Amino acid sequence: MNKRSIYILSIGTLLLLSACESKERKGASAMLDTASQYYQQEAYEEALQLLDSLNKVYPKEVEAREQALALSREVRLARSRRDSLAIIPRMQALIQYTDSLYREFSLVKAPGMPDENIIRYKGYDPSSANPQDSFLDCYIASDGTLELIAATSGADTQGVTHIQVSESVGNTFVSSDTLAYDGGLNYRFQDLGRHYERLTFTGEKAIKVASFITNAPERATIKITFGRENGKKGRVFNLDKRAKEAITKSYLYAQGLLDIAELQRGIDTHNRRLLLETERRTKEAISKK
Incomplete structure (x- = not known):
C-alpha cells in the first residue's frame, strides 16, 4: 500500500x-x-x-x-x-x-413516671374485670406505640409463646410472632395456686394482630387460640364486641400516628434536599467569582 x-x-x-x-x-x-x-x-x-x-x-x-x-x-x-x-x-x-379519635381515649397516669403513662380506649381494661379470664388487652404507650397483651390462666403452667387469631366468615387467620418467655414483658406468675401467663406484643408485632382484628368482617366471630412452646394448642376464647371495638380504635389511632410520622419524614427529606442544593449553588457561585 x-x-x-x-x-x-x-x-x-x-x-x-x-x-x-x-x-x-x-x-x-x-x-x-x-x-x-x-x-x-x-x-x-x-x-x-x-x-x-x-x-x-x-x-x-x-x-x-x-x-x-x-x-x-x-x-x-x-x-x-x-x-x-x-x-x-x-x-x-x-x-x-x-385528634378526633383521641377524644374517645382516657389518659392513665403513672405517678412520678410520665414515660409509663398510657391511654386506653374509653377506659378499656379487661384485667380489672376478672383477671382469671383469658383476654386481649390493648392500649397506647406514651410514645404512641400500640401494645397488646394476651393473657390466660389455669391450674397449671401452659407455656404459651404466641396466639392465633381467626375469623369465622372468611375462615382466615393470622399468627402472632413467637415471644420467648423473658420474665419481663412476657411473664408468668402464680397467685393462690393459679398460674397466670402474659404475652406483650408491641409496635409492628401488635399492629399485625390488631390490623387483622380491625379488618375482620363485622359479623365475624373472632377466636383467639393460645399456642404453646411445645407446639400444642392452649386455651381458646372468643373476642367480645367491647374488646374488638377497643382494639380497632386503638389500632386506628396508633396507625394514624405512624402515618403522620411517615409523612413528616417525607417533608424532612425534601427540606434536607433543598438545603443541600442551596449550599451547592452557593459554593458554585462563590467559586465563579
Missing part, C-alpha cells in the same frame, strides 16, 4: 469517527431535549428515567452527561417540592382524624 493510499485511508477513518461522534452527540442532545420537555410538563419520573439512561447509552458524551446531572438535580428538587406540598393537606387531615 503506497503513501497516497494510506493517507486516503486515514482521512476516511477520521471522517468515519467524526460522523460517529456527531451521531453520538446528536443522540445525547435529543435525549436531553426530550427529558427537558418532560420536566416542563412535570412528568418527573419519565424525565429522570431518560436522564439516567443517557449516562448508560452515551458514556463518552461528557458534556451531555454533565448537563444531564444538572437537570437531574433540578427535576429531583421539583419532584420533592411537589410531593411535600401534597403531603401537607394529607398530614393536616390525619392530625384532625387522630
Whole structure:
C-alpha cells in the first residue's frame, strides 16, 4: 500500500469517527431535549428515567452527561417540592382524624413516671374485670406505640409463646410472632395456686394482630387460640364486641400516628434536599467569582 493510499485511508477513518461522534452527540442532545420537555410538563419520573439512561447509552458524551446531572438535580428538587406540598393537606387531615379519635381515649397516669403513662380506649381494661379470664388487652404507650397483651390462666403452667387469631366468615387467620418467655414483658406468675401467663406484643408485632382484628368482617366471630412452646394448642376464647371495638380504635389511632410520622419524614427529606442544593449553588457561585 503506497503513501497516497494510506493517507486516503486515514482521512476516511477520521471522517468515519467524526460522523460517529456527531451521531453520538446528536443522540445525547435529543435525549436531553426530550427529558427537558418532560420536566416542563412535570412528568418527573419519565424525565429522570431518560436522564439516567443517557449516562448508560452515551458514556463518552461528557458534556451531555454533565448537563444531564444538572437537570437531574433540578427535576429531583421539583419532584420533592411537589410531593411535600401534597403531603401537607394529607398530614393536616390525619392530625384532625387522630385528634378526633383521641377524644374517645382516657389518659392513665403513672405517678412520678410520665414515660409509663398510657391511654386506653374509653377506659378499656379487661384485667380489672376478672383477671382469671383469658383476654386481649390493648392500649397506647406514651410514645404512641400500640401494645397488646394476651393473657390466660389455669391450674397449671401452659407455656404459651404466641396466639392465633381467626375469623369465622372468611375462615382466615393470622399468627402472632413467637415471644420467648423473658420474665419481663412476657411473664408468668402464680397467685393462690393459679398460674397466670402474659404475652406483650408491641409496635409492628401488635399492629399485625390488631390490623387483622380491625379488618375482620363485622359479623365475624373472632377466636383467639393460645399456642404453646411445645407446639400444642392452649386455651381458646372468643373476642367480645367491647374488646374488638377497643382494639380497632386503638389500632386506628396508633396507625394514624405512624402515618403522620411517615409523612413528616417525607417533608424532612425534601427540606434536607433543598438545603443541600442551596449550599451547592452557593459554593458554585462563590467559586465563579
